[in-house]
Amino acid sequence: MNKFFWNGFCFVAIIVALIIYACANRGYPQGGEKDETPPQVVKEVPESFSTNFKGKQIDIYFDEYVQLKDINKKFVMSPPMKKKARVSLRGKYVRVTFQDSLKPNTTYTLDFADAIVDNNEGNPLGFYRYVFSTGPQLDSMELGGQVIDMETQLPVLGATVMFYQNTADSVPLTDLPSYVAKTDSAGMFRVTNIKNDTYRVLAIDDARGNYLFVPSETKVGFVDSLVQTISFPTTVYDTIHPDTTVIEGRRTKKGVEFKVLSKDTVIRRDFTMFGPTNLFIPMFDEEKTLLYLVDEARKERERLDFTFSVPAEHQLKVRLLGLHLLDKVDQDDWYIEERSAGRDTVQLWIKDSLVYKVDSLVAEASYLRTDSLGKRVLLADTIKFYYKDKPDPKGKRKKEQDSIPAIKFMEISAGVGSTMDLNKSITLEFDRPIVEDGLKNIQLFEMVDSVLTPVDFKLKHDSLKIRRYYLEKEWKPETEYQLSIDSMGIYSIYGLYNNKLEKSFKTKAIEDYGSIIVNVKEATTPIILQLYQGDKEIKVLEERTIKGNGKVVFDYLGEGTYMIRAIIDRNGNGKWDTGNYLKHLQPEEVKYLPTEIKLKKNFDVEQDFDMSKTYKREDPSKKKNTEGDKKRNRTNR
Structure with missing residues (x-):
């Protein structure tokens, strides 16, 4: 046995041994390429676009097992029937069963959208549509x-x-x-x-x-x-490359050069177009008009709450009932009314202790309500309100009897943090209506040469929320202030006093702010410009109204990203108005400027906004997906 034979024999033996080892060791199977092929329709019974259909069901066969994904949401039969067609899965085929009588001489379409997917990877069939007619012709x-x-x-x-x-x-x-x-x-x-x-x-x-x-x-x-x-003929011209080529040769000093000669062919295709297919439908929520009382409650001993279905003038009046109260209470002046901004929530603060100390109250409430004819009529309703103090925790009452009871104070909310914007006011909100004489005990100090010095300010009362006040001041930049209310300085109509309140804060520097200047162009109606942040959840920060073309300035803005939208206020009432179908009234148009304005400190940005242009707003969800894809790509690199 020579050397070459022995080496060859050893090589073959090693290969055979490796094969046997691989067969003997059963590892985990390696998956192949991901199946991205959608299922294919192989048969329709009867075939799509059939005429003179008389059956009760249709079967659609596929080349593999399929699933139905959100079929109840996506499947549409047109024209619709009172009893909807039932779509069922039968392995490799789908059956549509009609549960109502089909109309004669009518063309039907069964639109499955992308609800049919394969059984393994969920690859959708695509927007599959089946058509048939119960008459001799198909509508087109x-x-x-x-x-x-x-x-x-x-x-x-x-x-x-x-x-x-x-x-x-x-x-x-x-x-x-x-x-x-x-x-x-x-x-x-x-x-x-x-x-x-x-x-x-x-x-x-x-x-x-x-x-x-x-x-x-x-x-x-x-x-x-x-x-x-409508239908109309149209022509499309396609350029195709020839199936054959011609090679031409010619002699040169360097030898024979060959050149490929070919000529494209223009093919004319005639079609019939149907339409129109560019209908635009602006969708909206109509203003809710049905007025009725949703809820009434007594969440606190001193307060009665009324909630209405829509913000509207409801002419609410409440009169107490009960022989033990009628002779002792002034029926015209026993409560203070507080309303929400939309006037759909009303709170009545009971002034008379003779009333709020009673656990069970009976009252007659009269208010406007929409009747069956759609008209608002005055309705009187008798309502019972009940309140009982919460029991003290076990042992707490006894412990308090042996010690000095804790003083209960009226709560005050002061809307100011450690820093204060130069263009903002301080919101003061009390948990009970107050006696306004105590407001004179509010003090504001300004740091002057390291000494807190009293300064003047203005107090503005909220017109609807009677427990809210605004402290207004022309603030100096980069200055320290202190808001102070001494204990027992302010008291509620129920005799509760405030605890001591002190808030120290510093105003921002002028350089901390930037401005956005918007040039409104081609405006033919009043325009409401809104500065906002956020995508899905839009937070409107400020708004300005302009009667036509001109400049709108948003100032005292912190560093950040801002966006702008415009309401075409065609009736000039200063708010966005929705539409109404029966009145043939479309909603007012809203335009979103598709530009993110990135503002830095101590900078001004000028931006044009042309009201004659059509702007397309990018879908925030798709925008986030795109940013995520970019981030993943950067990570992969």
């Missing part, structure tokens, strides 16, 4: 467009868009639509295979799933005018 017209939330200027996902051949205004409140469609994540919708006709188009947030619009309760949007379907 279509409509499409986009639904946008008017206040946020973001696409509305899952809105139900309804199309009515009966164009009366009240039809969406009582009848099923002629056709329906759903919006995707971009707010886009498309309804196909509909009749050539004129339609009223409406979009709602159909939480009940009954295709009916409930005014002031359902989010709604509508196209201003009736929509007529």
